[in-house]
Amino acid sequence: MGNLADQVLKGETRAAARLMRLLDDEIPQAFDELKLLYPQTGRARIIGITGSPGSGKSTLTNRLIAGFRARGQSVGVVAIDPTSPFSGGAILGDRIRMQDHEADPGVFVRSLATRGNLGGLSRSTRNVVHVMDAMGKDIVIIETVGVGQDEVDIVGTAHTSLVVLVPGMGDDIQAIKAGILEIADVFVLNKADRDGVDRSEREIRMMIELGGVDPDGWKPPVARTVALRNEGIDELLEFIDGHQAWMADRGELAKRQKRAVEATYWESVKAELLGLAERRTRELGLIEQMFPESGEPLDPYTAAEQVVASLMGELENGAT
Amino acid sequence: MGNLADQVLKGETRAAARLMRLLDDEIPQAFDELKLLYPQTGRARIIGITGSPGSGKSTLTNRLIAGFRARGQSVGVVAIDPTSPFSGGAILGDRIRMQDHEADPGVFVRSLATRGNLGGLSRSTRNVVHVMDAMGKDIVIIETVGVGQDEVDIVGTAHTSLVVLVPGMGDDIQAIKAGILEIADVFVLNKADRDGVDRSEREIRMMIELGGVDPDGWKPPVARTVALRNEGIDELLEFIDGHQAWMADRGELAKRQKRAVEATYWESVKAELLGLAERRTRELGLIEQMFPESGEPLDPYTAAEQVVASLMGELENGAT
Numbered sequence: 006m007g008n009l010a011d012q013v014l015k016g017e018t019r020a021a022a023r024l025m026r027l028l029d030d031e032i033p034q035a036f037d038e039l040k041l042l043y044p045q046t047g048r049a050r051i052i053g054i055t056g057s058p059g060s061g062k063s064t065l066t067n068r069l070i071a072g073f074r075a076r077g078q079s080v081g082v083v084a085i086d087p088t089s090p091f092s093g094g095a096i097l098g099d100r101i102r103m104q105d106h107e108a109d110p111g112v113f114v115r116s117l118a119t120r121g122n123l124g125g126l127s128r129s130t131r132n133v134v135h136v137m138d139a140m141g142k143d144i145v146i147i148e149t150v151g152v153g154q155d156e157v158d159i160v161g162t163a164h165t166s167l168v169v170l171v172p173g174m175g176d177d178i179q180a181i182k183a184g185i186l187e188i189a190d191v192f193v194l195n196k197a198d199r200d201g202v203d204r205s206e207r208e209i210r211m212m213i214e215l216g217g218v219d220p221d222g223w224k225p226p227v228a229r230t231v232a233l234r235n236e237g238i239d240e241l242l243e244f245i246d247g248h249q250a251w252m253a254d255r256g257e258l259a260k261r262q263k264r265a266v267e268a269t270y271w272e273s274v275k276a277e278l279l280g281l282a283e284r285r286t287r288e289l290g291l292i293e294q295m296f297p298e299s300g301e302p303l304d305p306y307t308a309a310e311q312v313v314a315s316l317m318g319e320l321e322n323g324a325t
Numbered sequence: 326m327g328n329l330a331d332q333v334l335k336g337e338t339r340a341a342a343r344l345m346r347l348l349d350d351e352i353p354q355a356f357d358e359l360k361l362l363y364p365q366t367g368r369a370r371i372i373g374i375t376g377s378p379g380s381g382k383s384t385l386t387n388r389l390i391a392g393f394r395a396r397g398q399s400v401g402v403v404a405i406d407p408t409s410p411f412s413g414g415a416i417l418g419d420r421i422r423m424q425d426h427e428a429d430p431g432v433f434v435r436s437l438a439t440r441g442n443l444g445g446l447s448r449s450t451r452n453v454v455h456v457m458d459a460m461g462k463d464i465v466i467i468e469t470v471g472v473g474q475d476e477v478d479i480v481g482t483a484h485t486s487l488v489v490l491v492p493g494m495g496d497d498i499q500a501i502k503a504g505i506l507e508i509a510d511v512f513v514l515n516k517a518d519r520d521g522v523d524r525s526e527r528e529i530r531m532m533i534e535l536g537g538v539d540p541d542g543w544k545p546p547v548a549r550t551v552a553l554r555n556e557g558i559d560e561l562l563e564f565i566d567g568h569q570a571w572m573a574d575r576g577e578l579a580k581r582q583k584r585a586v587e588a589t590y591w592e593s594v595k596a597e598l599l600g601l602a603e604r605r606t607r608e609l610g611l612i613e614q615m616f617p618e619s620g621e622p623l624d625p626y627t628a629a630e631q632v633v634a635s636l637m638g639e640l641e642n643g644a645t
Contacts, residue, residue, distance in 0.1 A: 266615055274599070275599060
């Protein structure tokens with residue numbers, strides 16, 4: 006024990022990949038390694054990228070990796086893939102494109118599949134980010150497909166969040182409204198060679214104004230890119246740098262780091278408590294009591310109270 | 326106590342709305358009322374509707390309500406709104422459109438805002454569905470904006486799930502791949518008067534085939550609608566009926582009902598355990614220990630173990 010942590014701290018990719026697998030499998034010892042790594046985390050700059058499917062996020066991520074590499078920064082990427090028997094084609098293709106950088110030891114890509122389980126995805130994502138941070142990656146990019154609440158939560162704990170849109174979106178504007186606007190530190194108007202780019206930029210700026218601009222707050226800039234042709238990436242990198250500098254100035258970075266640690270804490274608490282509850286539910290046969298062969302079924306609310314009371318022990322029982 | 330439950334069982338809308346508010350505020354007594362209502366639930370037919378923003382879901386929902394009402398069925402609607410300072414306009418407009426039916430005592434609409442808290446939304450949704458079911462609504466429609474994991478989870482526990490798409494979607498096809506295909510019992514190609522409707526239908530059917538069709542399974546039909554002009558709604562209703570009949574035949578309906586009860590159980594367990602953990606975290610001052618003024622900070626993994634051990638009591642402590 007601790008051996009794996011040592012290797013990760015030396016930046017060994019194979020050790021890091023192995024630790025990530027053990028964490029995925031919820032091996033308790035792996036969390037001991039994470040504890041050892043914890044004092045060495047907090048140095049990486051975490052960048053979240055989200056947006057509607059088809060907005061070209063993966064190509065953009067690829068270009069950003071190249072941009073960071075050109076500056077001599079090492080990069081970790083957590084690519085969140087939706088679970089689907091159909092995701093094979095397009096999304097695997099995206100990943101393969103990202104593997105432009107596979108031969109580069111300064112780039113470490115890890116894909117995670119979304120899962121149906123309770124908050125499992127944000128926990129896995131955070132674990133991977135921590136390992137990459139401890140490895141010494143200067144930049145960790147979290148790229149996620151979709152604009153649902155989970156995706157917003159995950160990307161919302163990054164230091165700088167990019168929301169990628171395409172011109173002539175129309176419907177996309179509604180998607181932005183659906184919760185991702187609040188998390189955008191930088192807007193990226195990708196495929197900016199398409200018609201309607203001016204109008205889309207106006208719409209985005211209007212939405213920012215409508216949201217009420219705090220004069221002391223950060224006003225999200227809008228970057229125009231054509232990721233496929235590597236256009237606008239330098240300006241985007243400048244916007245990202247600008248946001249990082251602004252955060253460091255205001256103590257905002259420390260605030261975001263604190264928020265991420267608290268989220269890690271709550272996800273760990275949740276996972277442990279639910280693990281215990283699952284075992285106790287089986288021991289008490291509560292599912293069977295909710296669906297009896299005959300007689301009155303136990304209602305799920307009472308069943309939940311029973312498992313909690315049982316977990317809390319007799320002493321706590323009275324107080325609960 | 327029990328008074329409110331009685332009024333709900335008589336179908337009184339004001340009592341139901343009051344109970345929903347108390348549940349939202351997590352008033353413990355409200356859950357006692359839910360327990361009393363539980364034996365009277367399980368009769369409503371639950372229909373989930375999801376799809377990309379801008380696909381016309383709300384107009385479609387409105388037409389479906391009219392269709393069910395014309396058959397003499399009573400309808401409850403849970404409309405899930407994303408939280409956003411920007412959602413005011415378009416989405417409120419949708420809701421207002423739905424209020425065509427406001428004067429109709431056979432229709433009960435309840436909006437829920439998405440929240441950042443842990444699984445709070447699916448729990449609230451399920452509570453509202455249970456109350457509407459106990460009220461005696463024949464049909465309960467859950468309409469949700471967005472295609473993220475949370476939305477999939479919520480709509481996935483309906484008896485019949487509709488996924489709404491528009492022709493010429495292109496990008497949308499990727500959204501479908503992102504997890505919502507699996508939950509679709511019926512596809513709705515809305516705005517079917519647009520160009521590209523044939524191609525879109527072919528693409529959908531191809532995806533269904535690619536997914537591997539179980540010869541004994543349900544093969545999702547594709548309904549073409551123009552909700553704005555009330556076209557195709559009757560055929561859509563037939564597809565919904567067909568799915569319900571197929572499920573009843575196969576015992577699939579009982580399976581889905583069981584799954585929803587189990588989800589209610591787990592959400593209640595999670596909410597109660599996390600509530601206790603929040604209190605204990607404050608009592609132990611764990612957040613402060615993770616961010617000390619000076620000295621070594623406590624790591625979040627160890628902190629999580631400490632709160633769980635404390636909650637489980639001394640006796641459990643050794644075993645954990």
